[in-house]
Amino acid sequence: MFQEFVQQIVNGLVLGSTYALIALGLTMIYGILGIVNWAHSELYMLGAFVGVFLVVHLKLPFLLGLVLAMLVMALFGMAMDLLVFRPLRSAPEMNMIIGTLGISIFLVQAAVIVFSPNPVRFPTEFSDAYLSFMGISITLQRLMVFCVTLVLIALLNYIIKYTTVGKAMRACEQNRDAAKLMGIDINRISLITCAIGAALAAAAGTLVGPIFLVSPQMGLAAISKVFAVVILGGMGNVPGAIWAAFILGLAESLTAGFISSYYKDVVTFCILITVLIIKPAGLFGRSQIEKV
Amino acid sequence: MLKIRDLSVHYGKIKAVRQIDMDIAQGEIVSLIGANGAGKSTTLRALSGLVKAAGGSVEFEGKDITGWNAKSIVEAGISHCPEGRQIFPRMTVMENLELGAYTRKDTKNLSVEYDRIFEYFPVLAQRRSQMGGTLSGGEQQMLAIGRALMSKPKLLLLDEPSLGLAPLLVEKIFEIIQNINREGMTVLLIEQNAWQALNIANRGYVMETGSVAVTGAASELLHNDHVRRAYLGE
Ligand SMILES: Nc1ncnc2c1ncn2[C@@H]1O[C@H](COP(=O)(O)OP(=O)(O)OP(=O)(O)O)[C@@H](O)[C@H]1O
Ligand SMILES: [Mg+2]
Numbered sequence: 001m002f003q004e005f006v007q008q009i010v011n012g013l014v015l016g017s018t019y020a021l022i023a024l025g026l027t028m029i030y031g032i033l034g035i036v037n038w039a040h041s042e043l044y045m046l047g048a049f050v051g052v053f054l055v056v057h058l059k060l061p062f063l064l065g066l067v068l069a070m071l072v073m074a075l076f077g078m079a080m081d082l083l084v085f086r087p088l089r090s091a092p093e094m095n096m097i098i099g100t101l102g103i104s105i106f107l108v109q110a111a112v113i114v115f116s117p118n119p120v121r122f123p124t125e126f127s128d129a130y131l132s133f134m135g136i137s138i139t140l141q142r143l144m145v146f147c148v149t150l151v152l153i154a155l156l157n158y159i160i161k162y163t164t165v166g167k168a169m170r171a172c173e174q175n176r177d178a179a180k181l182m183g184i185d186i187n188r189i190s191l192i193t194c195a196i197g198a199a200l201a202a203a204a205g206t207l208v209g210p211i212f213l214v215s216p217q218m219g220l221a222a223i224s225k226v227f228a229v230v231i232l233g234g235m236g237n238v239p240g241a242i243w244a245a246f247i248l249g250l251a252e253s254l255t256a257g258f259i260s261s262y263y264k265d266v267v268t269f270c271i272l273i274t275v276l277i278i279k280p281a282g283l284f285g286r287s288q289i290e291k292v
Numbered sequence: 293m294l295k296i297r298d299l300s301v302h303y304g305k306i307k308a309v310r311q312i313d314m315d316i317a318q319g320e321i322v323s324l325i326g327a328n329g330a331g332k333s334t335t336l337r338a339l340s341g342l343v344k345a346a347g348g349s350v351e352f353e354g355k356d357i358t359g360w361n362a363k364s365i366v367e368a369g370i371s372h373c374p375e376g377r378q379i380f381p382r383m384t385v386m387e388n389l390e391l392g393a394y395t396r397k398d399t400k401n402l403s404v405e406y407d408r409i410f411e412y413f414p415v416l417a418q419r420r421s422q423m424g425g426t427l428s429g430g431e432q433q434m435l436a437i438g439r440a441l442m443s444k445p446k447l448l449l450l451d452e453p454s455l456g457l458a459p460l461l462v463e464k465i466f467e468i469i470q471n472i473n474r475e476g477m478t479v480l481l482i483e484q485n486a487w488q489a490l491n492i493a494n495r496g497y498v499m500e501t502g503s504v505a506v507t508g509a510a511s512e513l514l515h516n517d518h519v520r521r522a523y524l525g526e
Contacts, residue, residue: 180363182395
């Protein structure tokens, strides 16, 4: 019973890490660019495939492959901003929604053609290594998902809080016109935001690809949960997204472990709906106290 | 210093500013007054690059800055303190001020500006690590002016700095605008409070439905019949 509990906690933390890494980019892109990016979880899917290519085919060490996959997808995120977001930014909202849905469909189908629709395995040097204590054994890969996620969150927190770019990002999120008046180049900040968001999604893909399987549909499978996380955390709210990701991740895996895995999605969306009824701005949403 | 010719700004079909001319000389305070919706803020937004002009030209210190983006205009030396304060609510007072200096390369010398701003507005020094959104309206206005000064501008654009403030505070803000001007800053001031605005200004412009209706020395405007009737409540 205790072992089962710890096992589900570990699973929940892995799941929460995945949700957090994907949701961070989604919520930042919403907050700073004002765009709801339906294609965001495809960056997670592509990141996983890039990881497979680097680690399985090129036989790079896993952590090096992870960093490179993040860099490759950061460039991809920047291209997405330049080619799709920027031209659509001044267009009506519906064009943007259709635009990002379009990218999602395009990327999934492109992945089916390029990588085949069948799931592929992503073995790494950590897949078969176990850490055992008190009769509980955890693969190093799972442990690493959580640890790397914590490192990335700490890094992101540092960037946002203390660097000039991070302050400029917050300025754009809080008041775009005022940010322009400070001389902040909004296009540059958008580009950086997309790069960071895509890199984090790629990190999620490369980290959990070895635990589950890598397939063109993995992004589609994750997107509704990730949206739940972003909404629960309060749209555009970075710390909110992190907390919400771990809350949902843990709730989901504990439900799957102790009730039934049929109910895990039910629990997720029950939490979401309950929170939205009680606190429409999200669990960590900002109430309207700001004086303007 | 600033030379505006034939400037027009449109929002879709709305012609908010129609072919206005305006000049500001080094060291002046120029007041821009007019009723709600006359196009005052829009004029300022065009000057600072927040909206694109539909026509006309703007020249600053001999350079044609028409169509420049907001960043280049700040770098050229124009700082815009917008209507409604527009401070960053979830950043501290210090972070707000720091962002005001975003375009500055000499980030080592910022303490000169901090000292000057805290001298004008001692309450900001006390509140330095408080979030902007938790300040009172008057404090937020002080922060907005301070933030605009951080870029070390040559020309300061102030959009209704006295809006919504208690009379005593309005007095103080006007005093500080005069102080800043005495230290060499050129100021373009938008105000609803026409009497006070003209009192501290060298010259004034009166805007009505997008055009300049009257212009002249501030003292003349204070005695102009039309201005007295329409804006000074006589
Ligand atoms: N973003 C916008 N989109 C469409 N119309 C706008 C926009 N901003 C202003 N306008 C219109 O342009 C005209 C001029 O507005 P502006 O804000 O420049 O007036 P103002 O003189 O600053 O008024 P106030 O004293 O109320 O601040 C108004 O008719 C206003 O409704
Ligand atoms: Mg106005």
